[in-house]
Amino acid sequence: MSGVELARPGAWVEVESTILTPEQRAAGLPSDTAATPLTQWVNGFLQGTAPAKVGDEVTVKSIIGREHTGRISRINPSYHHSFGETVDEILTIGTEYES
Amino acid sequence: MTDVSYEAVNARKNEIMKAALGMDYEAFETSPIAFDYEAMMAAPGYSLDDIARIQRATKVGDTPLHELTRLTRAVRATCEPGKGATILLKDEAANASGSFKARRASISAYEAEKKGYAGMVTATSGNYGAAVASQAAQRGLKCVVVQEVYDSHGVGQPEIVEKSRACEAYGAEVLKLTVGPELFYVLLRTLEETKFFNASLYTPFGIAGVETLGAEIGREVQQRYGKQPDVVVVTNAGGGNLTGTARGLRAVGCPDTSVVAVSVDLSGLHMASDNDFNNKSFTTGHTGFGVPFASWPDRVDVPRNAARALRYMDAYELVTQGEVFYVTELLAKLEGLERGPAGNTSLTAAVALARTLGEDQLVVVQESEYTGAGKHHNSQLSFARARGIEVRRGDPADNVPGKAIVIPERLDQVAGKPLDLSRLRNSYLKKAAQVHPADQWTADDMAFLAADTNTSVEDVLAAASSLKEEK
Numbered sequence: 001m002s003g004v005e006l007a008r009p010g011a012w013v014e015v016e017s018t019i020l021t022p023e024q025r026a027a028g029l030p031s032d033t034a035a036t037p038l039t040q041w042v043n044g045f046l047q048g049t050a051p052a053k054v055g056d057e058v059t060v061k062s063i064i065g066r067e068h069t070g071r072i073s074r075i076n077p078s079y080h081h082s083f084g085e086t087v088d089e090i091l092t093i094g095t096e097y098e099s
Numbered sequence: 100m101t102d103v104s105y106e107a108v109n110a111r112k113n114e115i116m117k118a119a120l121g122m123d124y125e126a127f128e129t130s131p132i133a134f135d136y137e138a139m140m141a142a143p144g145y146s147l148d149d150i151a152r153i154q155r156a157t158k159v160g161d162t163p164l165h166e167l168t169r170l171t172r173a174v175r176a177t178c179e180p181g182k183g184a185t186i187l188l189k190d191e192a193a194n195a196s197g198s199f200k201a202r203r204a205s206i207s208a209y210e211a212e213k214k215g216y217a218g219m220v221t222a223t224s225g226n227y228g229a230a231v232a233s234q235a236a237q238r239g240l241k242c243v244v245v246q247e248v249y250d251s252h253g254v255g256q257p258e259i260v261e262k263s264r265a266c267e268a269y270g271a272e273v274l275k276l277t278v279g280p281e282l283f284y285v286l287l288r289t290l291e292e293t294k295f296f297n298a299s300l301y302t303p304f305g306i307a308g309v310e311t312l313g314a315e316i317g318r319e320v321q322q323r324y325g326k327q328p329d330v331v332v333v334t335n336a337g338g339g340n341l342t343g344t345a346r347g348l349r350a351v352g353c354p355d356t357s358v359v360a361v362s363v364d365l366s367g368l369h370m371a372s373d374n375d376f377n378n379k380s381f382t383t384g385h386t387g388f389g390v391p392f393a394s395w396p397d398r399v400d401v402p403r404n405a406a407r408a409l410r411y412m413d414a415y416e417l418v419t420q421g422e423v424f425y426v427t428e429l430l431a432k433l434e435g436l437e438r439g440p441a442g443n444t445s446l447t448a449a450v451a452l453a454r455t456l457g458e459d460q461l462v463v464v465q466e467s468e469y470t471g472a473g474k475h476h477n478s479q480l481s482f483a484r485a486r487g488i489e490v491r492r493g494d495p496a497d498n499v500p501g502k503a504i505v506i507p508e509r510l511d512q513v514a515g516k517p518l519d520l521s522r523l524r525n526s527y528l529k530k531a532a533q534v535h536p537a538d539q540w541t542a543d544d545m546a547f548l549a550a551d552t553n554t555s556v557e558d559v560l561a562a563a564s565s566l567k568e569e570k
Contacts (some may be wrong), residue, residue: 019276019281019284019285020105020281020284024104024105025105025279025281026105026279026280026281026284029279029280029371030369030371030372030373032372032373032374033251033278033279033371033372033373036251036277036373037251037277038276038277038279038281038285039249039251039276039277040274040275040276040277040285041248041249041274041275041276042272042273042274042275043267043272043273044272062272063267063270063271063272064218064241064242064243064270064271064272065241066243066272066292066293079260079261079264081257081260081261081264081472081473081478082257082472082473082478083472083475083477083478083481084257084475084477084478084479084480084481084482084485085481085484085485086477086481087477087480087481087484087490089480089490089491089492089506090424090425090428090476090477090480090506093425093428093429093432093506094428094429094431094432094433095432098508098509
């Protein structure tokens, strides 16, 4: 089992669930979208008494206390968006280089 | 047990909405196409002063109106003598949660609390989620935001991921979904499960909240400059920003102010496409929302949309992605204001319009939005480049949404282009005829359609007869 991260009961995790399979989706969707399921992710505190790993089917309680079930997709989910790589094309806008 | 299948939940749409809004829309219906719009707008029963008072209690409104002197000077340097209107910016980033959307959320939150709801639910991909979460937090209400965030590979634009984070920062539960219009089904299911208030963008509350924005601009411009604003430019998506602003301007004695809608041109990209989703480089303020909502407002999560932009717009300007990114950078460098790109959509058109107006005229940009990691033009450009979209300087006419973002080389290349309003009006009337055949339109229907398209009954009559011929 070494190397497999376990979420302890009460841990903050993200769960993934399928809301609609491709067959259940609305009519008239573009074909690329129609071929995929409608998937949902939501964060919450892991319920129950057993530790769980990514992929396990679990119940969580969200930050406002609602229960959701799903497969754990991330343990201690965080944000990684940033300002991105510098796009040097915009640096000179409004400077003496373009006056 | 309640059947929560897609079909069953959609079939319960009307009862779910009635319970979640505490408002009966049937009272305003007069025919399959017409309804009493002003009676619906008056139903909440709040005066402009009431709204301002409610908003002040939760850190909304009274935002600064800045004269952009250095940008104005730069624009004048590119026009013929005597041209170059003064550009003003209403700094809506100063509202709690960082955008004008707090105005819309504030009245819904007040109403939800007053009516005894335990929380609010909203379906949005934008700043509105953060606004609802922030307003709910201040009133001790729970909040669920239903948001389209990722494509089927779990990838989201940095701007949209940031907006998700902001909702969670204000204590909301965020249901993050992949691409698709079934977001509405998840909204309905959540409303039914929670019995929370539907903080829709499109209720009379949502629009009444924006009327103070138009009113503040109208009053302050008249006070400082002794005249009505000549032009107010409004970033247009769902139409509520424009509708509320125009109504507010009229309420404070600015009937002559020209109200111009502005959207980022995303022609060629499909809004419900999983592949196109992350290639837009904009998550709101674009034609993917602006055009369909203007040409048929009643496509929303409430029975009748209070946001009816076509009623109020005098013109519609399109700008390119590259033009908006250029002007966003310029605002930071010339005016010392770093603001989010989507909110600068109307600023971009203001630059182009100012060039055609006299020096003594005033153009007001009526919003700005917060910026930061993700919600930044560099984030969006860097993300686009990583996805294989070409990013370069050049002639903005070469910009192709989803393929090439062409950032102008000089300010005089920021030009925008007009969208013909008659195209939107024709499309609206065509849709109306699908809902209710044109040969059955009564005099009341025609009067409603004329008001809703900002035309005359004669124009509607002419359109009706050509629609009959087409049949």
